[in-house]
Amino acid sequence: MGEVKLSIFGFGNVGRATARVLLEKERVFKEKYGVSFKVVSISDRSGTVWLPEGMDLREVLNVKEAFGRLSAWSNDYEVYEFSPMEAVKEIDADIVIDVTNDKNAWEWHMEALKRGRAVVTSNKPPLAFHYAELTAEAGRRELPYLFEATVMAGTPIIGLLRETLLADSIEGIEGVLNGTTTYILTKMEEGVPLEEALKGAQRLGIAEHDPSGDILGFDAGYKATILHCLAFEPITFDEIEIRGIDGLPLEDVQRVRKEGKTLRLVASIERGSVSVEPKELPKESPLAVSSTQNAALIKTDLLGELLIRGAGAGLKETASGVVSDVITATIRLRGG
Amino acid sequence: MGEVKLSIFGFGNVGRATARVLLEKERVFKEKYGVSFKVVSISDRSGTVWLPEGMDLREVLNVKEAFGRLSAWSNDYEVYEFSPMEAVKEIDADIVIDVTNDKNAWEWHMEALKRGRAVVTSNKPPLAFHYAELTAEAGRRELPYLFEATVMAGTPIIGLLRETLLADSIEGIEGVLNGTTTYILTKMEEGVPLEEALKGAQRLGIAEHDPSGDILGFDAGYKATILHCLAFEPITFDEIEIRGIDGLPLEDVQRVRKEGKTLRLVASIERGSVSVEPKELPKESPLAVSSTQNAALIKTDLLGELLIRGAGAGLKETASGVVSDVITATIRLRGG
Numbered sequence: 001m002g003e004v005k006l007s008i009f010g011f012g013n014v015g016r017a018t019a020r021v022l023l024e025k026e027r028v029f030k031e032k033y034g035v036s037f038k039v040v041s042i043s044d045r046s047g048t049v050w051l052p053e054g055m056d057l058r059e060v061l062n063v064k065e066a067f068g069r070l071s072a073w074s075n076d077y078e079v080y081e082f083s084p085m086e087a088v089k090e091i092d093a094d095i096v097i098d099v100t101n102d103k104n105a106w107e108w109h110m111e112a113l114k115r116g117r118a119v120v121t122s123n124k125p126p127l128a129f130h131y132a133e134l135t136a137e138a139g140r141r142e143l144p145y146l147f148e149a150t151v152m153a154g155t156p157i158i159g160l161l162r163e164t165l166l167a168d169s170i171e172g173i174e175g176v177l178n179g180t181t182t183y184i185l186t187k188m189e190e191g192v193p194l195e196e197a198l199k200g201a202q203r204l205g206i207a208e209h210d211p212s213g214d215i216l217g218f219d220a221g222y223k224a225t226i227l228h229c230l231a232f233e234p235i236t237f238d239e240i241e242i243r244g245i246d247g248l249p250l251e252d253v254q255r256v257r258k259e260g261k262t263l264r265l266v267a268s269i270e271r272g273s274v275s276v277e278p279k280e281l282p283k284e285s286p287l288a289v290s291s292t293q294n295a296a297l298i299k300t301d302l303l304g305e306l307l308i309r310g311a312g313a314g315l316k317e318t319a320s321g322v323v324s325d326v327i328t329a330t331i332r333l334r335g336g
Numbered sequence: 337m338g339e340v341k342l343s344i345f346g347f348g349n350v351g352r353a354t355a356r357v358l359l360e361k362e363r364v365f366k367e368k369y370g371v372s373f374k375v376v377s378i379s380d381r382s383g384t385v386w387l388p389e390g391m392d393l394r395e396v397l398n399v400k401e402a403f404g405r406l407s408a409w410s411n412d413y414e415v416y417e418f419s420p421m422e423a424v425k426e427i428d429a430d431i432v433i434d435v436t437n438d439k440n441a442w443e444w445h446m447e448a449l450k451r452g453r454a455v456v457t458s459n460k461p462p463l464a465f466h467y468a469e470l471t472a473e474a475g476r477r478e479l480p481y482l483f484e485a486t487v488m489a490g491t492p493i494i495g496l497l498r499e500t501l502l503a504d505s506i507e508g509i510e511g512v513l514n515g516t517t518t519y520i521l522t523k524m525e526e527g528v529p530l531e532e533a534l535k536g537a538q539r540l541g542i543a544e545h546d547p548s549g550d551i552l553g554f555d556a557g558y559k560a561t562i563l564h565c566l567a568f569e570p571i572t573f574d575e576i577e578i579r580g581i582d583g584l585p586l587e588d589v590q591r592v593r594k595e596g597k598t599l600r601l602v603a604s605i606e607r608g609s610v611s612v613e614p615k616e617l618p619k620e621s622p623l624a625v626s627s628t629q630n631a632a633l634i635k636t637d638l639l640g641e642l643l644i645r646g647a648g649a650g651l652k653e654t655a656s657g658v659v660s661d662v663i664t665a666t667i668r669l670r671g672g
Contacts, residue, residue, distance in 0.1 A: 021503060021638065028505065148500075154639050156500035164484070164495030167357060167659035169364065284620075286645070302357065302656035303490050306646035309622070311639050320638035323503035335671065 003036045004330050005054075007093035007117075009084055009108075010100035011044035011064055014122055014149075017315035018099060018322045023057040025323075035330050041091045046071035047079040048087050084108045088115065095329050098123045099149075099322060106130040113137045113145065118333060120325040122149035122318060124222035125237075131226065132234035144332045146325035151177060151223040152294040154320025155310035159328075161230050161298070168300035170231040173269040177223040179292030179313045180207045180214035181245050181265040185278070186290060188253040189262065194245070206292065206313070217244030217265060217276045224267035224274045227296075232271045240274035248278060256280050262288050339372045340666050341390075343429035343453075345420055345444075346436035347380035347400055350458055350485075353651035354435060354658045359393040361659075371666050377427045382407035383415040384423050420444045424451065431480075431665050434459045435658060442466040449473045449481065454669060456661040458485035458654060460558035461573075467562065468570035480668045482661035487513060487559040488630040490656025491646035495664075497566050497634070504636035506567040509605040513559040515628030515649045516543045516550035517581050517601040521614075522626060524589040525598065530581070542628065542649070553580030553601060553612045560603035560610045563632075568607045576610035584614060592616050598624050 006022075008015055022029075022037050030036055038054035046069035049055065063073045071079045080087070088096060088108045096112040098105050098121040106126035109119050110133065119138070121127070126134060127147055138145035148158045152175075161170070176182060183206050187197035198215065201207035213219045221242045228235055245265055256263045259280075264287060266279040281288045286307045289295045294312025299305055311317035342358075344351055358365075358373050366372055374390035382405035385391065399409045407415045416423070424432060424444045432448040434441050434457040442462035445455050446469065455474070457463070462470060463483055474481035484494045488511075497506070512518060519542050523533035534551070537543035549555045557578045564571055581601055592599045595616075600623060602615040617624045622643045625631045630648025635641055647653035 025503070025505075029503075033502075154503070155642055156496060159500030160492060160496060163499040163664075164492035164660065165656075166369075166663040167361070167365075167490070167656050169361075300656075302652045303647050304650075304653065306491055306644075308642075308644055310642035314640075316638045317640065320501075320503050320636075324500065327502040328499075 002034065003038050004095060004333070005038050005040045005093045006095050006097055006326065007041045007087070007091050008039060008097045008099065009043050009087070010098065011042050011070060012099070013315050014318050014322070015042070015044070015099040016061060016064060017319035018097065019057050019061055021316065021319045021323045023061070029327065033327055033330065035327070037326070040093055041087065042070060043082065043084065043087055044070045048082045049073055049077055049079055050091055051077065052092070085111060088112045088117075093117055094333060095120055095326055097121070097322065097326065098126075106134060109134055109145075110137055113141055113143055116141065116143065118144040118146075118329040120146045120322060120329055122147070122322050124150045124219070124226065127229065128222040128225040128237040131229040131236070144329040146329055147226065148325045149318050149321030150226055152296065152310065152312050153314060153317040154324065155294060155308060155312065155317075156321070156324070157227070157296050157308055158230065159324070160308060161227070165298075165300060165303070168302045171270070171299040171301060173227055173231060173296055173298050174287060175224070175227070175267045175269075175294065175296035176264045176287050176289050177267050177294050177296070177312065178214055178220040178265055179294065180211065181220070182289060182293070183291060184245065185253060185263050185265070188248075188250055189257045191250070191254065193250055194248065215244050215246045217242040220265055220267050220276045224269055224276055227267075228269045228274045231269065235274065240276070242275070243277040245278055264288065338370065339374050340431060340669070341374050341376045341429045342431050342433060342662065343377045343423070343427050344375060344433045344435065345379050345423070346434065347378050347406060348435070349651050350654050350658070351378070351380070351435040352397060352400060353655035354433065355393050355397055357652065357655045357659045359397070365663065369663055369666065371663070373662070376429055377423065378406060379418065379420065379423055380406045384418045385409055385413055386416055386427055387413065388428070421447060424448045429453055430669060431456055431662055433457070433658065433662065434462075442470060445470055445481070446473055449477055449479055452477065452479065454480040454482075454665040456482045456658060456665055458483070458658050460486045460555075460562065463565065464558040464561040464573040467565040467572070480665040482665055483562065484661045485654050485657030486562055488632065488646065488648050489650060489653040490660065491630060491644065491648065491653075492657070492660070493563070493632050493644055494566065495660070496644060497563070501634075501636060501639070504638045507606070507635040507637060509563055509567060509632055509634050510623060511560070511563070511603045511605075511630065511632035512600045512623050512625050513603050513630050513632070513648065514550055514556040514601055515630065516547065517556070518625060518629070519627060520581065521589060521599050521601070524584075524586055525593045527586070527590065529586055530584065551580050551582045553578040556601055556603050556612045560605055560612055563603075564605050564610045567605065571610065576612070578611070579613040581614055600624065
């Protein structure tokens with residue numbers, strides 16, 4: 001398998017960053033892994049560009065950046081109005097890449113697997129609600145189903161749990177997995193009220209236009225659910241405990257600070273139990289991260305405590321995880 | 337491959353810890369990976385016990401702990417006086433495990449590969465001097481040659497570089513990779529002279545009887561060489577710069593402390609350049625570890641900075657890396 005056909009779903013920030021890494025590091029990947037990637041389709045909300053012979057990523061990035069939508073490319077190429085499900089059925093690809101926010105994407109992930117395609121996803125809800133079905137289907141068909149970028153962007157906590165800690169039994173994981181709340185809590189420590197800190201985060205592009213997923217703790221909850229599934233056994237998002245930072249009084253945050261500690265939204269994962277809630281941490285705690293850094297402390301029977309800390313957000317940081325998975329999937333598909 | 341034949345070389349602390357993990361987690365590994373390990377030989381300095389049908393690990397651990405040497409088992413079994421090379425040639429095994437300190441082990445690692453056996457090693461000099469030959473031979477024969485436990489015990493920095501950061505290009509690594517010097521430097525900060533701190537470390541079993549490898553920086557140098565080989569390209573230990581902590585004046589250590597900083601033996605790895613030397617670190621530096629913790633800060637083009645921190649020594653901590661590699665080798669040998 002010298003040439004691998006990719007079908008990319010989602011062409012927002014992460015999708016474009018992924019395309020950019022594939023384009024800019026094309027020669028590196030060819031040399032290091034002996035592989036060429038051929039992007040046969042890209043879909044955004046406006047439509048699907050599908051070129052079985054592969055497309056010029058520089059050109060497609062230019063179109064998207066100039067016009068904001070792929071359908072503007074219809075002067076040069078046919079643009080299809082497929083649903084993701086239709087696109088998965090129609091388009092022949094080796095690896096389906098989901099960098100959308102589609103909450104129902106698990107259905108077309110399943111379809112992709114049934115059609116013998118590997119799946120790489122940065123989209124969390126499919127795993128947070130359907131981990132068991134998806135990984136069972138992938139297992140049955142011996143297909144890679146990979147999701148490094150769903151937790152801590154490209155910081156390889158998924159790979160670490162899946163590929164490296166093979167002799168250890170995980171006893172628990174504690175993590176700060178959402179950068180937006182860290183940013184807001186840091187601002188609140190400085191005396192800025194939540195609403196205002198949130199607006200600042202939105203101006204900086206750290207928080208989404210609809211930030212409820214961050215503030216209510218859903219984003220951290222999705223991630224914690226996925227870590228539980230991987231470290232222990234499948235559960236779903238409905239089964240976990242979440243308390244976000246909404247309604248957190250400014251005085252509380254400042255009191256914690258005065259006591260020389262710091263408040264972070266902490267996910268705690270043990271067998272059969274996942275919770276997300278604001279927790280007081282000593283300043284020197286390895287989880288007392290700042291800005292969009294994430295950290296996770298993994299406890300195991302043999303190693304004791306293991307800390308992994310790195311980017312938890314960012315475009316090329318997330319693309320790192322997506323493309324790393326694409327390379328892993330490629331190596332596995334060719335039986336390496 | 338339901339049953340995998342292991343040949344263990346070295347039955348000191350790490351060898352016994354490895355056997356203990358294989359024994360105690362036998363059922364876990366069987367359930368999780370569908371594999372049974374059959375130890376067909378164990379060698380210590382006194383001789384080799386070889387039972388092609390597999391041995392009772394509980395029994396062999398009891399003999400070693402009661403008598404201090406495997407040759408005491410000659411009442412029940414034949415004990416062979418093989419050199420490691422002879423043992424590799426003679427004994428049929430799927431995976432050869434080197435947990436010795438044999439500086440010339442690379443020769444019998446090569447022999448093992450030539451005979452179609454995978455190799456798992458915690459022994460550093462073979463890699464620090466012969467990385468290129470060993471990995472080329474393993475590559476040619478498509479055999480696993482794995483060495484997680486050579487750097488940071490079982491803390492999975494090797495796996496992280498090898499299996500997970502596939503899209504990133506490494507730009508540099510800085511690490512505190514030797515716990516003995518951290519212990520000694522911490523004691524010196526408290527006013528204890530080097531000689532005395534060293535004796536304390538020996539009493540605690542942290543430092544070897546011959547601690548020159550730690551003090552002179554050789555141990556950290558071996559590890560840094562291996563990281564360079566993996567992250568960039570093969571070099572050998574002869575090509576790197578090392579300044580240990582021998583002769584470091586107590587006043588220097590205490591001056592650094594008074595300035596609110598801390599001194600650690602830091603390995604710096606960039607393409608084509610490896611150095612090991614005592615460095616002043618801010619107290620809040622992620623590399624300012626204590627006791628036998630190790631830490632490494634990995635810089636890449638996409639992720640920026642990634643920190644991994646955990647056990648750098650210890651028996652079950654090292655066995656974690658050895659056994660994880662044994663499981664990885666098994667999965668690869670059966671084509672998974």
